Amino acid sequence: MGLIERIGVDVGRRLRLEDAIAWAAANGVRYIDIQLDTGANAVTSFDDARCRAIRAALEKHGIHLGLHTLSAVNVAEYSPFLSEAVDAYMKAYIDAAPRLGAASIVVHAGYHFTADAEMRMQAGLDRLKRMAAYAEAKGTLLLLENLNKEPAEAEVHYLAHTIEEWRYYYEAIDSPALALSFTANHAHLLPEGVEGFVAAIPMHRVVEVRLADCFRLGHEQHLVPGQGDFDFGAMFRLIEGTGFKGHYMNAFGTLEDMQEARARLAALARAAGVAA
Template identity: 85%
Template sequence: MTLFERIGVDVGRRLKLEDAIEWAAAHNVRYIDIQLDTGANAVNTFDAARARGIRAALEKHQVHLGLHTLSAVNVAEYSPFLSEAVDAYMRAYIDAMPLLGASSIVVHAGYHFTADPEMRMQAGLDRLKRMVDYAETKKALLLLENLNKEPADAEVHYLAHTPEEWRYYYDAIDSPAFALSFTANHAHLLPEGVEGFLAQIPLHRVVEVRLADCWRNGHEQHLIPGEGDFDFGDMFRRIEGAGFKGHYMNAFGTLDDMDKARSRQVDAARAAGVAT
């Protein structure tokens, strides 16, 4: 598969899933991500007949479907009732993966409120372990994403946004149902940058690399390539040169923006000496 074919599009909640598959097929997009939280794609709206049609469409068009949980749902929740609800939410996504013929599910480590990071991290790790155990029974694959930094004086901070925090979780979970989703633009926001992250993380455990433009050491933005200072050519050179064989996922702008950017991203990779 060419590099162009390995760059996917994060549809999110922009289209009904059936329409997203048709759109992908029409634009030669082999990988899409979908969120199952609202509207026509809410996780509780898929019956057996609808799911059967979705699986058939994915097979017909050779489109790989990824699911992407909502980062606003706090995986590090420890309060009674809410904690049980988060478990139920994540189990529903795990149940949906084989039902819909999806390949993986991006999950998160949650967030803390400045005063309780240790408690939140432990709660999140415990939950991820439970969900991985459940995923094993469903032959599902969870991908833990490194999230973005927040301003230093913010009350709320995402967890697993530094190499050290991310490692806290993946070092503790060894399972065929658990791997990683590396958001390169989130790494670009930190002093380590993409180069520093790649020097510290187990790239062999990374299944997906997520992409958007942003500004070095800036704040969270998902800009169209060329609107920030993210060096896509250098990123592809480093990741492909390290032997990465997974897929990439564009996550910015409109569907058209993400689709059109794929050719420019391949051009940047080729200019950096990457075999495409």
Template identity: 50%
Template structure:
């Protein structure tokens, strides 16, 4: 069955959202794919005791809704599986120092442990490619170029570990969106994250503007791979993102 592109574009509600309210909001706006970050305030995973978890699980699940979480913590994977999450978007971790190889190996070991643990609980782990950092910054994100991304994608040996491609992060790097589209294992990509930013600029999450990131060519490249995954609007505020789904779908035509 054909699904309109606009219906495959979800909304990342990020940190401010309370899980219960986020589900209600997404349902009211006809959003079928929703990311919520459950690491802070009322939505920190430590706030989900048995009683609250039971209430979340007992609430009617809207038809066609797919829910995932964006997390900084591996410990929360257990709670995510209890909350009917289908996926958890993670980062490699180990962001400090310019000593690259030991950090990459430590990140790989961590991701393998998490993916194995999550797979037993029915949660898919999505690894996001990140933005570059200024040369003199203390933090050095992995993975922000194609080679770093493939290092992890090719070595975590589990069927529950998939790429999450963040187009605006790729737009900041030397290989641009096209380099990632050419190199990623698209048979495994399950999410493409969307926001705008200036080429070779700083990491920003701006509303889509084809004068910055080339969204038409981005969609042409990702759709040509035959992916059946979803997209995720990841720019704020949330109130602006449902309508942007139609704008982006028009750009893809």
């Protein structure tokens, strides 16, 4: 499979899942991500007949489906009632994955409010351990994503945005049902950069690399490639040089922006010396 075929599109909430599969097939996209939180794709909207038709369409067109949970749902929640609701939310995604034929689910470590960081991290770790065990029993795969930094003066901060915080979770969860989703543009916002992250993290556990442009040491943006200063050619050379065989996921702009960028990104990789 060539590199362009390994670069997917994060559909998110943009299309009904059936329409997303048809769009991907028409555009030669082999990997798509979808969110199951609202509208026609709400996780509660899939009956058995709809799931069967979706699995058949994925198989017919050879499309890899990934699910992507909402980062606004706080995996580090510890309050009564809310805590149980977060468990139920994550289990609903895990239950949905095999029914829909999805290969993986991107999950997060949650967020803290500065003064309660330690409590939040422990609550999130405990929950991710429970969810990894549940996913293992269901035969699906969780991908823990490194999230973005927030301004230093902000009260709320995403967890697992630094190398150290991300490691806190994945080193403590030794399960075949937990792997990693590496968002390269989030690493670009931190001093270590992509190079530092790739040197520090277990690349053999990375299944997906998420892509968008942004500015070095800047703030969270999901720009179309070329609108920031991210060096995509160097990134592909570095990551492919580790032996990475997984897929990449475009997450910026419109569907057309992400589709058009696939060929440009593959060309940047070739110009950087990658056999693409």
